[in-house]
Amino acid sequence: MASDLLVDWCTAHNGTFDRSALTFAQTNSLGRGAFALRDLQQGHTLFTLPRHLTLSTRTSSLPSLVGGVDWKKHGLHMGWAGLILCLMWEAAQGTSSKWSTYLASLPIAFDTPMFWSSEDLAQLRGTTVLDKIGKDQAENDYFNKVVPLLKSRADLFGEEHPNPHYSLEVYHIMGSRILSRSFQVEALSTIDSVDSSQTPADEDAEMSLDDPSPHALNDSGSDEAEDYDDSDDEDNPANVAMVPLADMLNARYGYNNAKLFYEEHHLRMATTRSIRQGEQIWNTYGDPPNSDLLRRYGHVDQVPLSDGGLGNPADIVEIRADLVMATAEQRLPQQSGSWSSERVNWWLEEGGDDVFVVDFSNELPEEMTSFVRLLMMSAPEWAKTKPKSKLPKPKVDDVVLSVVADVVRRRLSDYPTTIEDDEALLGSEKEKPISLNLKNAVVVRLGEKRILHGLLRASGGGSKKRKADLTGADGGRAGKR
Numbered sequence: 001m002a003s004d005l006l007v008d009w010c011t012a013h014n015g016t017f018d019r020s021a022l023t024f025a026q027t028n029s030l031g032r033g034a035f036a037l038r039d040l041q042q043g044h045t046l047f048t049l050p051r052h053l054t055l056s057t058r059t060s061s062l063p064s065l066v067g068g069v070d071w072k073k074h075g076l077h078m079g080w081a082g083l084i085l086c087l088m089w090e091a092a093q094g095t096s097s098k099w100s101t102y103l104a105s106l107p108i109a110f111d112t113p114m115f116w117s118s119e120d121l122a123q124l125r126g127t128t129v130l131d132k133i134g135k136d137q138a139e140n141d142y143f144n145k146v147v148p149l150l151k152s153r154a155d156l157f158g159e160e161h162p163n164p165h166y167s168l169e170v171y172h173i174m175g176s177r178i179l180s181r182s183f184q185v186e187a188l189s190t191i192d193s194v195d196s197s198q199t200p201a202d203e204d205a206e207m208s209l210d211d212p213s214p215h216a217l218n219d220s221g222s223d224e225a226e227d228y229d230d231s232d233d234e235d236n237p238a239n240v241a242m243v244p245l246a247d248m249l250n251a252r253y254g255y256n257n258a259k260l261f262y263e264e265h266h267l268r269m270a271t272t273r274s275i276r277q278g279e280q281i282w283n284t285y286g287d288p289p290n291s292d293l294l295r296r297y298g299h300v301d302q303v304p305l306s307d308g309g310l311g312n313p314a315d316i317v318e319i320r321a322d323l324v325m326a327t328a329e330q331r332l333p334q335q336s337g338s339w340s341s342e343r344v345n346w347w348l349e350e351g352g353d354d355v356f357v358v359d360f361s362n363e364l365p366e367e368m369t370s371f372v373r374l375l376m377m378s379a380p381e382w383a384k385t386k387p388k389s390k391l392p393k394p395k396v397d398d399v400v401l402s403v404v405a406d407v408v409r410r411r412l413s414d415y416p417t418t419i420e421d422d423e424a425l426l427g428s429e430k431e432k433p434i435s436l437n438l439k440n441a442v443v444v445r446l447g448e449k450r451i452l453h454g455l456l457r458a459s460g461g462g463s464k465k466r467k468a469d470l471t472g473a474d475g476g477r478a479g480k481r
């Protein structure tokens with residue numbers, strides 16, 4: 001089996017693997033996964049991997065062959081284009097690449113929206129997935145950064161154009177492998193194998209696939225990997241690395257029982273809970289909402305929710321400030337457009353967000369309350385607020401509730417279906433099977449709609465009667481997000 005070859009390859013390169021503790025096996029719907037071969041205690045080391053076996057722009061020899069100046073000139077030190085090119089180049093080297101066994105074990109097909117038909121993508125209307133797929137940006141990077149280098153370095157990439165090893169299709173495959181399997185692996189200066197001028201740590205990253213390393217390693221602490229959402233270093237694309245073996249573990253909300261730990265010279269996968277023989281060994285991807293899971297990994301999580309249904313407790317909905325603005329403008333038709341743009345510009349200058357995030361807590365984001373209050377302020381109040389450089393207090397009142405209720409109704413109308421349509425579709429799935437893409441799209445948009453309906457209920461549909469639910473127990477301020 002391919003995974004045996006991979007384990008052999010790893011141990012032949014100074015990795016370790018506890019063959020008595022775990023094995024990799026094919027699952028029904030999660031691809032391959034790791035399973036315990038016997039009962040395991042918390043803290044058991046499953047395998048270790050020397051840092052030089054991770055594949056990144058630091059460990060691949062391509063950046064130094066291209067040279068730091070040219071690497072930078074082509075913008076390959078920013079975003080993922082450089083790492084994608086390294087993966088393509090290593091694959092093109094065949095068995096002379098150190099990672100040939102690893103690269104041969106990776107998937108070439110993905111369930112992510114990047115590869116969906118326009119018909120399937122239409123099912124995601126209203127969700128934030130559509131704006132974040134990043135296909136155009138990836139193609140832009142391919143044609144503007146990668147292709148010019150390919151053409152200028154026949155010594156490295158061959159005379160052939162187009163070359164099947166460096167096609168746009170392969171670029172997307174490698175990008176999707178990174179998106180769904182890479183880790184943040186920060187450099188230890190003593191072990192860096194590539195001159196840092198090629199991949200400077202302080203360079204702004206523009207991730208072509210929109211996100212930094214999607215494959216989360218949680219917890220802080222000197223010997224553990226940083227959560228990918230918290231670390232500033234995540235913006236440095238040189239820290240994005242493919243980690244053989246570690247990327248064979250699946251993840252599900254609340255199930256994680258193993259984690260990758262950073263050691264000085266190697267990475268170590270160890271159990272974080274006791275695991276029974278036969279159970280799956282789960283890593284964490286950082287518990288993203290289903291919209292992000294689908295976009296990065298091509299699957300969604302459905303675990304029991306506190307209300308008895310199924311879904312992802314980490315789901316969120318994004319509400320754009322311009323929707324709030326348009327709703328407020330409708331309420332104050334006598335005001336001119338410059339009235340709101342002046343306030344919105346002030347809001348942004350004072351550090352206000354242009355997107356508000358709502359989750360299952362039914363709590364109105366403080367920032368959104370503050371923004372609504374700003375928009376609905378009378379002219380004299382605005383005249384007093386403007387010079388103060390202080391955002392309005394997030395005090396929930398009837399006006400706020402009623403604007404929020406309108407915003408939520410408008411936000412709900414962005415989706416192609418109602419909550420009832422989606423529930424009916426999923427409910428009849430056993431008798432009338434639906435495609436995986438459709439099912440995943442429905443799960444994503446249903447989770448978002450449930451949050452919006454929760455917020456609508458908590459706002460009393462715009463009246464004061466349910467205000468307490470929305471503002472929390474402290475009775476005045478909406479809960480902090």
Ligand SMILES: C[S@@+](CC[C@H](N)C(=O)[O-])C[C@H]1O[C@@H](n2cnc3c(N)ncnc32)[C@H](O)[C@@H]1O
Nearest residue numbers: 030031032180181247248249250251252297299
């Ligand atoms: C890091 S890889 C894990 C190993 C992978 N199953 C394999 O066969 O190589 C991440 C991919 O595994 C699959 N996966 C992981 N967790 C899953 C889950 N809870 N449900 C469905 N698929 C999952 C998805 O295809 C995802 O893109």
